Amino acid sequence: MSDPLPLQIVCEMAKSLPAAPWLLPKLQIALKNPDTTAEETEALIKKDAGLSSAILRTANSAFFGDSKCDKLHDALLRLGNREIFKVASLTIAGRWLSNSVTGGYGWEPGDLCKHSLCVAIAAEILAKESGQVLPDVAYLAGLLHDVGKLALAYSCADGFEEVRLYQKEHQCSWREAEKHIFGYDHTDVGGILLESWSYPINLIQTALYYPRPSLAAHEYLPLIAHVHAAKHLSLQLGVGVGEEGFTTELDESVFEIVGLTPEMMELAMPKILIAAEKILSAISAGPGQGVKFEG
Amino acid sequence: MSEIIVGVGDLQVSNRADSIITTFALGSCIGVTLWDPARKVGGMLHAMLPDSKIHGKSTEKRAMFVDTGMQDFFQKLREMGASPEHCECKLFGGAQVMQADNFFKIGARNVAAYLQIAEQNGIRILCNETGGQFNRTIKIRLSDGLVAVKTPNQEVFTR
Numbered sequence: 001m002s003d004p005l006p007l008q009i010v011c012e013m014a015k016s017l018p019a020a021p022w023l024l025p026k027l028q029i030a031l032k033n034p035d036t037t038a039e040e041t042e043a044l045i046k047k048d049a050g051l052s053s054a055i056l057r058t059a060n061s062a063f064f065g066d067s068k069c070d071k072l073h074d075a076l077l078r079l080g081n082r083e084i085f086k087v088a089s090l091t092i093a094g095r096w097l098s099n100s101v102t103g104g105y106g107w108e109p110g111d112l113c114k115h116s117l118c119v120a121i122a123a124e125i126l127a128k129e130s131g132q133v134l135p136d137v138a139y140l141a142g143l144l145h146d147v148g149k150l151a152l153a154y155s156c157a158d159g160f161e162e163v164r165l166y167q168k169e170h171q172c173s174w175r176e177a178e179k180h181i182f183g184y185d186h187t188d189v190g191g192i193l194l195e196s197w198s199y200p201i202n203l204i205q206t207a208l209y210y211p212r213p214s215l216a217a218h219e220y221l222p223l224i225a226h227v228h229a230a231k232h233l234s235l236q237l238g239v240g241v242g243e244e245g246f247t248t249e250l251d252e253s254v255f256e257i258v259g260l261t262p263e264m265m266e267l268a269m270p271k272i273l274i275a276a277e278k279i280l281s282a283i284s285a286g287p288g289q290g291v292k293f294e295g
Numbered sequence: 296m297s298e299i300i301v302g303v304g305d306l307q308v309s310n311r312a313d314s315i316i317t318t319f320a321l322g323s324c325i326g327v328t329l330w331d332p333a334r335k336v337g338g339m340l341h342a343m344l345p346d347s348k349i350h351g352k353s354t355e356k357r358a359m360f361v362d363t364g365m366q367d368f369f370q371k372l373r374e375m376g377a378s379p380e381h382c383e384c385k386l387f388g389g390a391q392v393m394q395a396d397n398f399f400k401i402g403a404r405n406v407a408a409y410l411q412i413a414e415q416n417g418i419r420i421l422c423n424e425t426g427g428q429f430n431r432t433i434k435i436r437l438s439d440g441l442v443a444v445k446t447p448n449q450e451v452f453t454r
Contacts, residue, residue, distance in 0.1 A: 106447030164448075173393065235392060236401050237303055237343070238322025238430040243447035245322075246428035250394040262398035269344060270359055273303055 004182040005155055011192045014151030019095040021144075023048055025199045027088050028140075031081045041084070042073055054091040055084065082136065090117070090279075093143045097150060104153030104160040105242030112150055114280055115240030116143050121279070122230035122272045129268060130259045132222045141206040141227050144199070148190025148207060149242075156182060167247060174244035175211055187211065211249040225258040229265060233272060239280065301326075301341045304359030308338030308371040309437060317434040321388030323402035325361065325409055325425065326433050328385045329368065329418070330440035331377035337437045338372065340364045344401065345408035361408040369416065380417045385442050385454055387433050389425035402426065422454045 005013075023044070030036045030044055045051055052072055059075035060068065069075050076084060097113040105112075123142035127133040153160070159181055167177035178185035190207030206224050209216035210231060213224040228251065235245050255261070301307045301318040309316065312335040318326050321341065330337030340358060344350075347360035357363035369379045386409060389402035406425045413420055424431070424444065432445045445451045 171393075232392060232399055236323040236399070238320035238324060238388075238390075239303070241320060241322055241430045241447075243429065245430065246390050246392045248392060250392050250399060252395075252397045252399065255398075263349070265398055266344065267350065270304070270350060270356065273343065273359065274356070277302065 002158075004159060007184045007188060007192065010151055010155045010184075010189055011196065013155040014189070014193055015196070017096065017099045017101075017150070017154060019050075019092070019099070020197070021092045021096045021147075022197045023051070024088060024092045025197060028085065028200070031085050038073065038076060041081075042076060045072065045076070045084075045088070048092070050095065051088055051091050054087050055079065058083070058087050085136065086139070089120075089140050089143055093140075093147075097143075097147070099150060099154070101150055101153045101157075103157035105149060105244050107153070107240070107242045111240035111242060112146060113240070115234060115242075115245075116146055117279055118234035118237060118239050118272065118276045119143070119145060119227065119230045121275045122233045122268070123227050125268050125271050125275065126226050126229055126233075126260060126265070129264050130226070132258050133226050137202065137223060138226050138230070141203055141223055142230050144190075144194065144203055145206055145210045145227050145231065146186065146190065147193050148186035148188065151189045151193060152178065152182075152186045164243070167244075172247075173211065173249045174247040175249065212251065213254045214251055221254065222258045225254040225260065229255055229260050233265060233269060236269070237273060237276070239276065301339045303341055304343050304356050304364075306338065306340045306358040306364055306368055306371065308336070308368070308375060310334070310336045310375045310377075312438045314437045315434050316437070317432070319432045320430045321433065322390050322430045323388070323399075323405060325386060325388040325402075325405045326431070327365070327368070327409060328387075328433070328435045328440075328442055329372060329377075329379060329382040330435065330437065331372070331382045332440060333381065334375075334377050335437055336372060336375045336377035337382070337435060337440060338368060339433070339435055340368050342405065342409075345404045361405055361412065365409070365412045365416075380419075382418070383440055384413060384418045384420045385422040385424070385435075386420060387422075387424050387431050387442070387444065390427055390430055393428060424454060 059078045120139045120142035123138035124135045127135040127138035162181045163177045175185045194204045205220040213228045216224045299307045299316045316339045318341045324343045327340045342361045342364040343359045345361045347363045389406040391402040429446045434443045442454045
């Protein structure tokens with residue numbers, strides 16, 4: 001491998017990937033502000049044709065009513081701010097996370113998006129159970145926790161063989177191996193990316209510290225511990241997990257601090273699976289589609 | 296040839312020798328294949344947790360759990376004329392994150408739960424490819440019981 005790219009270059013290269021999620025924090029601010037008018041929300045959403053279409057599709061789903069809704073304005077009124085933001089999170093972040101970067105972590109196409117969705121759903125379910133964190137915030141933090149991995153796989157793919165060898169030799173976490181080989185790791189990249197897109201500090205802290213929640217600022221520990229637990233529950237399911245997944249750092253001591261008991265996590269697993277299946281069933285290509293018998 | 300997909304917490308059995316049964320990305324879940332060489336009947340269970348007892352209503356999806364999933368697996372095999380005790384069994388999955396020291400030893404708990412059930416029911420285990428720190432996608436071919444295994448960034452191998 002040639003000399004590692006500077007961290008700033010890795011982040012700049014990632015911004016050139018299609019469908020960067022820059023609109024999401026702007027939308028979050030607008031939807032939280034009671035002075036934002038419906039017209040202003042509509043104008044913001046119209047900047048993204050894919051999102052407008054997803055909002056209309058959701059408003060016309062059986063869950064939201066029988067009558068046809070063919071105007072964006074009406075769809076927004078029907079859904080309400082909470083649901084609008086949920087659709088926007090999934091559409092905008094999911095699209096970026098679906099960029100086809102298959103080298104590096106051993107992902108099949110779509111794997112990062114599927115895994116991130118599982119973590120988002122798991123974090124939301126745990127937050128509802130514990131009552132310690134807002135479920136919507138936990139969902140978004142889970143969805144975005146691994147954004148740095150996409151950037152690293154995109155710009156530093158030729159260094160991953162060294163990461164792989166270093167991790168195997170030293171039996172360390174994959175993140176530590178990245179740090180040793182590149183001088184930075186995917187959490188550094190994720191933190192800078194979210195900051196550059198003006199995401200709030202709690203989400204930046206999550207991207208930076210989700211593998212090591214005890215290092216985060218104290219006020220963000222509950223959120224990050226929920227994402228940490230959600231990450232590991234999702235790893236157990238295996239969906240979209242790359243080569244590095246099971247070498248993610250685990251700190252089981254933080255769960256008790258934020259009220260997440262083993263019983264709560266075990267009971268959450270079937271709920272996570274059922275909720276994730278509903279969303280993932282729309283994504284047809286499963287991992288390992290290319291598995292064939294030899295000979 | 297027909298391909299049957301087994302989801303997470305799912306069970307499929309077939310008596311069509313031209314079938315291939317597949318499950319994707321076993322993490323700490325276990326994938327159990329049972330195949331009767333005489334009758335060319337076989338199937339696959341993808342179970343997520345060892346024990347159904349604490350889950351109450353969730354047991355509607357019985358294949359999520361090793362205990363209830365295996366009960367149903369044996370019953371379905373018998374309905375298709377196969378005898379579980381005459382089947383070849385292969386076991387996969389049960390991966391575990393590096394630093395698990397408490398709750399997150401789920402992979403090992405799943406494997407232990409299965410091995411106990413296998414022993415109680417006289418099941419012959421031909422292959423036990425479990426543990427490690429990676430997920431596995433597996434396919435069983437019912438014409439000969441061969442199982443293909445894929446892990447991220449590695450070549451496919453058969454068992």
